[in-house]
Structure formats: C-alpha cells, structure tokens
Amino acid sequence: MPDTQAATQDLLAARRPHRADARRNFDALLAAARAAFTESGTDVSLEDIAKRAGVGIGTLYRNFPTREDLVECVYIDEVDGLSRAAADVASREPWEALSAWLERFVDYVATKHALLSALNKGSETMVAARGALYAAGNPILARAQEAGEVRADTSIQDLMMLVLAVTNGTFVDDAQRARVLAMALDGIRIRD
Numbered sequence: 001m002p003d004t005q006a007a008t009q010d011l012l013a014a015r016r017p018h019r020a021d022a023r024r025n026f027d028a029l030l031a032a033a034r035a036a037f038t039e040s041g042t043d044v045s046l047e048d049i050a051k052r053a054g055v056g057i058g059t060l061y062r063n064f065p066t067r068e069d070l071v072e073c074v075y076i077d078e079v080d081g082l083s084r085a086a087a088d089v090a091s092r093e094p095w096e097a098l099s100a101w102l103e104r105f106v107d108y109v110a111t112k113h114a115l116l117s118a119l120n121k122g123s124e125t126m127v128a129a130r131g132a133l134y135a136a137g138n139p140i141l142a143r144a145q146e147a148g149e150v151r152a153d154t155s156i157q158d159l160m161m162l163v164l165a166v167t168n169g170t171f172v173d174d175a176q177r178a179r180v181l182a183m184a185l186d187g188i189r190i191r192d
Contacts, residue, residue: 015063015073026063028053033074072125079129082108086136094147098140099185102163106181109167121148133160154188162188181190 032053036044046067050060064070066149085104089097134156141159144150162184171177 006172007046015069022063025053025055025059028055028069028073029060033070034077037074039072042124044068046070076125076129078108079132081138082131086140090140090143094140094144095149098144098150099139101137102159102185103178103181105133105163106166106177112115125138149190151188151190158188 016023018060028163029049032049033187036049036052042058046060047057049070050057053060060070064073073075086101089100089104091099138156138161141150141154141156145152166177166181166184169177169180
C-alpha cells in the first residue's frame with residue numbers, strides 16, 4: 001500500500017507549495033473547494049471558495065490557475081484518501097477488508113458526481129488517479145480471492161464498474177444505497 005499512497009501524494013506534491021504558510025493556504029483552499037463542490041457542484045464561485053478558505057482570490061489563482069486545476073487537485077486528494085483507506089483496512093479479514101474499502105469508495109463516489117463529471121477523464125492526472133485506485137484495491141481483492149471468498153474471475157476493473165453502477169442510481173437514502181451495494185457484493189462473494 002505505501003507505493004499507492006506515494007503515487008497519489010506525488011500527484012499533489014508537485015503543486016503543493018514548500019513554505020508552511022503557503023501550504024496552509026493550499027490545504028485550506030482544497031478543503032473549502034471540497035466542501036463547496038459537494039454542496040453546490042463544481043460551478044460554485046471561485047470567490048466563494050477563496051472566502052470560505054479565508055484567503056484572497058489572488059491566492060486561489062496563484063495555487064490553481066484554472067477551475068480545472070482546482071477540481072483535479074480536490075479529486076487527487078480524495079483518491080489519496082481512498083488509497084489510505086485501503087491501507088487502513090488491509091489488516092482486516094479478507095472479505096471484511098474488501099467490503100469495507102468498497103463501502104468507503106461507494107460513499108465517496110456517491111457524494112462526488114459533480115466533481116467527477118467536471119474532470120477530463122483522459123487527462124494524465126485522471127489516468128494516474130485511476131491507476132492509484134486500482135493499485136489500492138487490487139491487493140485487497142487478490143487477498144479475498146486467495147482466501148476463497150471472492151470469485152476468481154473478478155477483476156479490479158469489474159469492481160470499479162460495480163461501484164460506478166451502484167453510485168449512478170438515484171436512491172431514496174443512504175440505507176437503500178448500502179443495501180444495493182450489499183446485494184451487488186453478494187454477486188462476487190463465494191459462500192460455503
């Protein structure tokens with residue numbers, strides 16, 4: 001898992017400022033943008049994001065020259081969180097680790113549709129982020145397969161498609177989404 005975390009952290013490291021005060025502003029902007037995008041979508045005013053972060057609009061543009069730069073950095077930071085989540089659950093029993101990580105992944109995707117739709121899916125950043133997610137999930141999947149708990153013909157790409165299928169629906173509430181995910185996971189699980 002450390003290599004996965006390093007890959008996603010490297011995506012942000014190139015953009016994160018070196019001075020401590022500038023790093024704090026960068027991180028405050030990411031947090032403010034994440035909250036604003038979740039609440040209002042990616043078309044939210046950049047001035048509102050800067051204000052929420054407690055910085056001026058010039059600081060926002062110095063760190064993120066375009067809206068797409070900001071959206072990509074928020075996404076990369078989220079991917080890093082998903083990679084860390086994979087490392088956090090890795091010590092659990094194989095099936096529990098896989099299902100816990102996929103639940104975290106589904107929760108993330110369900111709240112980030114606007115963010116994902118605003119990204120260029122073929123960009124270098126997106127390709128690297130997708131690779132980091134695959135690298136984070138694949139060891140957990142392989143461990144569950146080796147334990148005989150997941151169908152051998154299930155690939156990490158299959159799991160990503162499963163997550164997308166579950167999150168593309170419109171659900172009554174989070175409980176319904178969780179039930180649908182549980183049903184989908186039953187389709188890949190081997191039971192004695």
